[in-house]
Amino acid sequence: MPLPKLPTHPGTLVKVTNDLDAYEMAETAPLAPPTTPKARKQATKPAAKAPASNSHGQPPLGIPAPETPDAPSVAVRNTGNGANADTAVSARTRSKKKPRLAIEKRKLFVLDTNVLLHDPNSLFKFEEHDIFLPMLVLEELDHQKKGMSEVARNARQVSRYLDGLVAENKSLANGLVLDTLGNQEALGTLHFQTTALSSDLPIALPSGKADNVILGVVHALQQLHPKREVVLVSKDINMRLKALSLGLPAEDYYNDHVIDDSDLLYEGVMPLPENFWVKHGKDVESWQQGGTTYYRIKGPLCAQLIVNEFVYLEGELPLYAQVKEVSGKTAVLATLRDYSHGKNNVWGITAKNREQNFALNLLMNPDCDFVSLLGQAGTGKTLLALAAGLTQTLETRRYTEIIITRATVPVGDEIGFLPGTEEEKMLPWMGALEDNLEVLQLGANTDGVSNGNTPDWGKNATMELIRSRIKVKSMSFMRGRTFLNKFLIIDEAQNLTPKQMKTLVTRAGPGTKIVCLGNIAQIDTPYLTEGSSGLTYVVDRFKGWPHSGHITLQRGERSRLADYASEAL
The missing domain is CATH 3.40.50.1010 (5'-nuclease)
Known part of the structure; x- marks a missing residue:
């Protein structure tokens, strides 16, 4: 049976209407191509633009007035993210741009x-x-x-x-x-x-x-x-x-706030409940590899664990472990190295508390490329980072040198026209480095008191060797750099913006480890808060990455005077 002839004018295929149902039917109906050249030429012409609305009656300053009620429109419900949830128009006719509110x-x-x-x-x-x-x-x-x-x-x-x-x-x-x-x-x-x-x-x-x-x-x-x-x-x-x-x-401008409350910031440590082994002790698998004992546990708490998070349980069956893998209700825990024991000291430094032991396990782990340490003054952030860097630079030779930089307030400004090299200009900002080097130098015990048995020439030679492997750099000249096999310490990182922190972290080349230190309670940069600091930003964004770790140090170990002052004042 022969097909009926197609109409000459393509406009007769669809009746122009503002009705939504008719509009859908017209758009979804299959259209045959025009046969005559004139019809094809008319079909390929672009649709005529709607006449511009009259600007009379609009409020001043160029802000358009609300749409008139008689204008044809399609009801759209705003779902909060601009999604067009209730439109009846098919996907083929829906505009690619999200709808705008009235x-x-x-x-x-x-x-x-x-x-x-x-x-x-x-x-x-x-x-x-x-x-x-x-x-x-x-x-x-x-x-x-x-x-x-x-x-x-x-x-x-x-x-x-x-x-x-x-x-x-x-x-x-x-x-x-x-x-x-x-x-x-x-x-x-x-x-x-x-x-x-x-x-x-x-x-x-x-x-x-x-x-x-x-x-x-x-x-x-x-x-x-x-x-x-x-x-x-x-x-x-x-x-x-x-x-x-x-x-x-x-x-306030809230978009750059990572968290609303600093108490909600990821601490990197989770205490286990007392009934942990009761609910998770069934069908436990254990094995040893490279001197480390691994446990594969199953239970409801496993879904809350984060990779590289530290867990501990104190009591009759104590457990100090690090989460290595999380899969549903199954997790793999790895035991830690006890750096509180003298035989495991790091450049003469031993862990004074539980969090310091966790921090040294991160700092000495070659598979952990990024470490962030938070804590108040006197918790040992700089001392632990320097001890780990010196051990892995001078003893194991895992890194070629230590690079230390810190945020000079105001951040990013020129360091001035003072005489001397870049390192000499940065020395006034590096008083913490000098103080910790005195503790770490040869002839000082873990309490930082010289034993008096090492001659002065030995101390001077050791300090010269240490200083030859430590470079102090200014952030003003970090852009464009690439660090290979370096131990990079970013001190006072709480004064960095997220953009500045990204600039520094992306300087890392193969074999480089970055350690960020700071106290978000001491922010000196204008317009930065605990929720918008670059240190808070990286702690939240690197959470759960298998090659990063974070610890919030709780106890001060500087002196009994400093500990009491931090609590009483």
Whole structure:
């Protein structure tokens, strides 16, 4: 039976309608190709663009007004991550871009300059909400762009992002779509201040101060857009307090916070319950390999264990082990080497407590490439790291030299025009290194008191040998370096940003071990907190990697005076 002839005009195949069901039927129906050249030419023409909406009635500053109710639209439920959950349109007709919220539902975040200088990518971290930049913020960015500091680099990066957004969008009238540079998670728009804003604040503030100008902009935006939530985002605590005093919503920048509470930070140690062997002692497999005893256990607690985490049980059947493998409700534990015994001393140093013993097991393990040690002053972080580095550099020759660097506050700035070499300029920052070398030098026992039996020439020769294998480097010249077979110690790592920490850790070449030391309770870098520190960042991100380990040292071992002071003061 011959097929019926196809219509000449492809437009007769589908009836144009705004009805959703008819739209689905038209899109899913199989279409035969046009036969005539004229029909083929018409079929290949691009669809006509919808007429631009009238700009009359829009609020000022280029922020578009809400959509009119009579405009044809498809109901979309926001699921929190931009997912289009309830649309009835088939997958073939659904747009590749995620749907945008209605204007009223999107917050308008006014960014302070310090947020952009702290994290240049903050422009793309507000998901479906909009961003507003006052003109004063652009002025302050321009003032901060000169120099080689981290702040200057961030200012230049923000300027490049803004330039790219303007180039892609071409117009500032309705805002700049933030996902045009490839950041698909940014579903909002960016708006610049294009008109003068003036409003009377509830409290009279000096007009010449930059913070007060930004507060005035936030207050004016609230009056211009009463149906939208306008929020000031600033890293400056006093700025947020002033805003709250004026009745303006203000928030900190939370995107770079790894954790909300420092007490939730991974400690690397888990105490086992007293009934551990009762619930996990059935069908235990054990074997020995290379002087280490391994246990394969099964039980409900195994699912909570993390690779390279230390577990301990004290009592009649004590256990001190490290998690080597986790698979469902099965885990493999490996016994530890007891570094608290004098025969296992590391460059004359023995572990004074349980956590120090765990730390030395990580520092002396050649399969562990990254180690992070947290703890208060006097817990022995630098001493343990130096002892492990000297032993593996001068005795076992696993590493060729020790490289020590630390965050100089302000981080990344030039170390000055002081006379001398790079190491001589860094010596004022390395007082902790000198103090620990005195403890580790030949002729000193584990308590750091000289026994007086070693002649001075022997001490001097040993110190010269030690210093020849220890290099002190500045972070200002770390970019582009690659360290091969080095023992790299990063001291005071809590003062590093996540970006700076990434720069340092990625310097590691084959055979290099990196040890990060710090105390997140002593952060000196502006706008860094316990939750956003680079040290907190790497502890959380390296958690569970088979070639990394972390220990939080609990007890101070410096002296009874220092221990009492840390508790009483």
